[in-house]
Amino acid sequence: MGGWLRIARGDGLRAARIKAGLTQDEVARRAEISVRTVRHIERGQVKNPRHETLARMAEVVGYDYGAAAPGSEPDADQQPDQPGFHYEIRLLGPLTVLCTGLPVAMPLKQRALLGLLAVQPDQTVSHEEIADVLWSGEAPPAYQKLVHTYVARLRRLIEPGQGRHARGARRISTVRGGYVFNSRGVELDLRQFEERSAQAKQTAAADPMAALELFGQALRGWQGRLLQDLSQLWQHPAVVRVAQRHIDVAIEFADLAIRLNRSAFAVEHLRVASYEEPLHEALQARIMLALAGSGRRAAALRLFADLRIRLKKELGVEPSEEIWQARNAILTHYGPDGPSGPDGPNGPERHAGHTAAQPPGSATTQAYGTARGSWPAPQEPRTASSSDSRPRSLAPPAQLPPVITPFIGRQEQLEVLDGLLAHQRKGHPSVGIAAIHGPPEIGKTALAVRWAHHRHEEFPDGQLYADLRGSAEATGRPVDPRTVLTRFLRSLGVPDAWIPDTREESSALFRSLLAGRHFLVLLDDAADAAQVRALLPGTPGNLVVVTSRSPLIDLVTREGAQSIPLDVLSAAESYALIETHLGPERTQAEPEATAELAAVCGQYPLELRMAVARLAATPHLSIHALVAELARRAADHSYALRSKQSVTSSRSRNAGNGQWRRLT
Template identity: 65%
Template sequence: MAEGRAGDGLRAARIKAGLTQEEVSRRAGISVRTLRHIERGQVRNPRRDALERVARVVGYDLAARGRRSAGGPGACPADPCEIRLLGPLTVVCAGLPVAMPLKLRALLGLLAVQPDQVVGHEEIADVLWPGDAPSGYARLVHTYAARLRRIFDQGAGGQGGGGRRIGTVRGGYVFNSSGARLDLHQFEQRVARALQIVESDPLEALELYGQALRSRQGRVLQDVPQLWHHPAVVRVAQRHIDVTIDFADLALRLKLPACAVEHLTTAAHEEPLHESLQARMMLALAGTGRRAAALQLFADLRTRLRKELGVEPSDEVWHARQAILSSDAFKTPPQPTGATSFSPAPAPARYGLGPQSPYPAGNFGAGEHPSPPPARAAPLRDVASPAQLPPMATPFVGRRQQLDALDALLTGRRVDYTPVKIGVLHGPREVGKTALAVHWAHRRHGEFPDGQLYADLRGSTDRPVPVGTVLSRFLRSIGVSADWLPDSSEEASALLRSLVAGRRFLILLDDVADADQVRALLPGTPGNLVLATSRTLLMDLVTREGATPIAVGVLSAAESHALIQACLGTERTTTEPEAAAELVAACGRFPMALRAAAARLAADPHLPVRAVVEELARTGPQPCGPPCPPSGTHPSGAPESPGEDRRAVRGEG
């Protein structure tokens, strides 16, 4: 009877009115137990006056419900039940949501996510009672199935639809999807239609993809956690990811990147390690003018992959990053995000979603931009990881305290929130700062697999190297073609930060004059390390950028003697021990002076150590640094090319 099927409507009206069962039962003059049974449909012939009192309290039109159910004047056929799995499990019958306990929801979700397939008793038991099912679980499952049939019977107007929807077969149960309003079926139908017309009408296919993806309201069976790891649910979730990738590929080919961002954002957030999703998200962000966000996404992904899996990003992700850096289409205005506001775009030759590369050749935005001249070199070249460290000075002794301080810079370097690590080796000239920096860098080169960059800034001379010159050299070293070098040092510095983001580079800057020389060469993301040598403390760099100062002084007497002995051999130093000690004192324990004196003695095996000591007493230690290069040459000694740094140092040469 209509009265017996009014429970769902009364319950929905009570919840909408914000009333509890206790409040309604008190106002209607019935017990809470009776109201609960009425709402659950467990009262076959409820008293009409009791139903009317409850309906008045909750504001439910019981008479109109009766006319619709009986098929009287003005009646309309009851809507079939709708089942939604792409999000919280929702069952809507006759336009009203149906409340079900967790066990019923789990059983329905398990059956509906595998429509028209037999689900065995044991599989059902594993879901409803993980670990240990009760001995009489088959009877309980039968009871739950009967309750589900009753729900669908009510939704079908009492015409026996529940028996057809939940079928009993040998060994289990089956959900009959024939005629069912199942969002999973609607999703697949739209996707299938999109695949059929993707070549003939790509914009309509894109709209169908968008409709399919928008039908998802959250995680599959979001409120039934015991089903999250079931193979059928995992397959549905993976299917959604695959369709999202197909949608993004088509949107990028149609030059509608904002449409791709709309659906990629959620999927990429839910699957932070899915590299195909993240690669397309990078391209879509870049296409909407958010190039910095795209490169930051790459840096974050690389950090996560290294931290959680110990691997580098796949070639797909690297290709997406290179496509972003290679394109000059990032000035394109952002596209509208609404799926129905697509503006027509020239159709590409093919929109297939098969093996074609999803990466556009050089334009991710909506507008067409002229391609670079054919003769112009590609923006990025494939180059080997730079390894520019000078050779180590040998022999090397001592400096244990400074080496430990440098090792400490590596601690926490890969944590996302830590700043870029900067070390400053400072001390007087010829004290061995460069030898120490190079020695440590060679020892730790494995910590920087992406490369080691080196520049002698010649800050202590009257012709320091312009920062723009160093920037252009670094950019060329990591693959930027000369024709694509930026026009200003600011742009070159920004490009350098972008190229090293998410990677692990060591940048060794030798003979720095001031903090400004270093600041323009600093990376912007953790993982990289900058090591500078200077005759001054570079206090501004310590204060503003948090650099770690490491003082370098002369060697100790023992270290100085060990250096002399390593250069000359034990026999020669033990033959003249007093002269060797005086030689250390005459050189002031400066390692460069000690090396120069030891080199003279090594060149003449018959020259007494005492003779060199007496000569040093007369003349003093000689400076060992290289002379300043003549005008018109680089610090490396190579002649300057007039146009070498025309882009990076315009006005700074």
């Protein structure tokens, strides 16, 4: 069978199938042949198909098989100008030219020329346009002759067998002012895309499922960016126009797929469309919803986080309202297995024609949040006509404990924390982590809280706090990270019904919510690095301050935490703390006793505060008398006071606490 006849018959069968609203799978099933056979016959790739097979296909789709049966001849004006040669030109990705199934190699300038002509089939392309592409806007003086030379070379590659003075239609025609690429008889993927997408749009209202299949066929030909290997053409108006058409069709396809609960069908086609415009927010919103609708909610939230970072970094802007709507819809309307609620895959009305979530901007999506960081209550999806269609908004969490005043010393450690923050604000690619460690009650929490309050304006999205009780003797066990994650997620507005069941999923959701934002997370009294790791944000911009008795070596080595060791106050700082609490009159009256009090308290901040609290409560008690009392009790071994050289166990720590409880 001749090549032209195979193509004509395949095109006819394909057109009849589409007109009948049938998919290739349905034709194969009814004709009792394979889908692969249907596909190859429609493409004209079967050299000698069995007439019985063709007849069965024709009967199924309602095609007039006799019009192209063996022995019939095509009209003269339908004869391809190059019998025996079947050309296929693919523009929807890297430029590819096939002649009877074999690739045609050509130099770069001829490739650019063909891409420019083929993306505007059957239209005049001027000499000036061609020159602008071939020489990037800097054409030589005699460019018209050079253009003609390149056209002649291109003709020799795609018009084999035709000489310089060939008669009849040519693949590239010379016209007044330029050239025309004649697409008749050429299998052009761009044309197939336009035809299928137009058919899909016409069919959508009457038969959404058939339209979905046609949209899928239209987008299936896209293998990447339009003319992906010819960047000199990307800004040409014709290329920009087709690329925008690709995005528009992909969005229409996504909206239909989401509405029909066929999100998984759309994901890859949408990703390919995003190659054209990676920051096209309407398209990215559909990708997020399609991922969530196919049961990949974590991937959808990661996409949101990545997109937010990229928009901020490249354009200096926050995501649009459409992106926030999609994100909120994902968190409130989609469960781990896809859409939930009465319209989801597990809902009671799934088979009654109800749909899942609507695309961004639709009534259903608007009901799931238009304010950043806002969440609806976990209830049945509301409609746009609801009296309260906007979800409640949450103020940024501000959970820091109160500052211990007055705060004395620790200037060196405060500067280290400031340096870590400055490093982050300069674009450091990882999360900033400070690990403040030292012996019990050395002032770790006081330092962390003091610095956090002083720099809270650097974290406008919120400050989160958790006491991990890593050294709590009373409970015997540290707080489970999942418990902390649940509290954090509630603080960020996540309803209880949407908090994941596992620590891993809760941690992933926590990281997603903090991505691209500026949060301070203060984790007090950590037991070890393992307890902390699940509570760490995943993206820069956030900063974590951890306090622990342990040096958290694993957190330093694996997560890059900044180690900040803490020791007792200096003698001068201890004296200043006592004087600040008691006033200069009492300390100046007993300067030597004040220095001795600092020493007998081991220069520990907590011990010093307890001592001055006792003195403040009993004005008649002299500093010297309190020092003598503490020294006597320590000598009797009835109570264990810590000092810089002593206190090696929690037992002595508790004994010391007992002494101060009795003193106060």
